[in-house]
Amino acid sequence: MEKTLEEAVVMPEHVITQAMNIGDYADVQTLISQVGDEALREVLTHAEAGQFNERSWAYWHYRLDLSSVDHVPPLPVRKFV
Template identity: 35%
Template sequence: MKTLEDIAVRLIWWKSPAEAIKDPKRFLAQVMVYGTIKDIAAARKYFSDDDFLDVLKNPPTGVFDPRSWAYWNLMFDMYPPGLLPRRKFGKTSEKLPEEK
């Protein structure tokens, strides 16, 4: 069985596994977007549905892609999904074009 450390090494390679796991929201978001079914099954042994749901309600900016966002919102009966959080570059007063 995979451990959280095994998953962290692969999905959050720029941090040590211990560091990656200290930020559970970011860790779970990475699992939800890039994890395999085995990664997700392992994470579900350590994290509750409420933990996954919290990631959807307060997602880290720039992690989710549209497909993963739609899938996980559907899995937790949050349909239609809300807008993905977007990173802002440049002047913060500039408006970004809306997604189509």
Template identity: 60%
Template sequence: MTFDREALKTFTKYIWWKSPDDAGAFPERIIAQVMNIGDWNDVCALVKLVGDNVLRDVIAHAENGWFNERSWHYWHYRLGLAEVDCVPPLPTRYKD
């Protein structure tokens, strides 16, 4: 992933259970959290900072619990990863 990781610290407030330094060690998690629960201004700033390719990578490698159903669908449509009514299922903890 190529982007200004230092600028990503602006969004560590979305990982409230960790210190900003600890949260900064997991940029994919910060990005996913903003994609999932970020306000509109933060989402727009994130998109500008990291770009769609990074967002696609985060979706592709998302772990269980990173996204709610609404955000999962939105980002799949927004990033051109799914057609209407063809969104893949959310990640699960256990795979068969």
């Protein structure tokens, strides 16, 4: 679902998450230079179910030094109360 510029500005973490999940190399390089690793760590550690695919989840945990090889935490899951 596309967001308007006004919607994106209100929730920048959603835009960051989307770029982390589906962005290409150039998108990722721009993102890193604009927001820095700490903002990316914050987004990743507060991710909700469905925001990342397995490949991106693993990549960013390695890239941001949040896990070691073969020790990536499981993807977030939806919890029904």
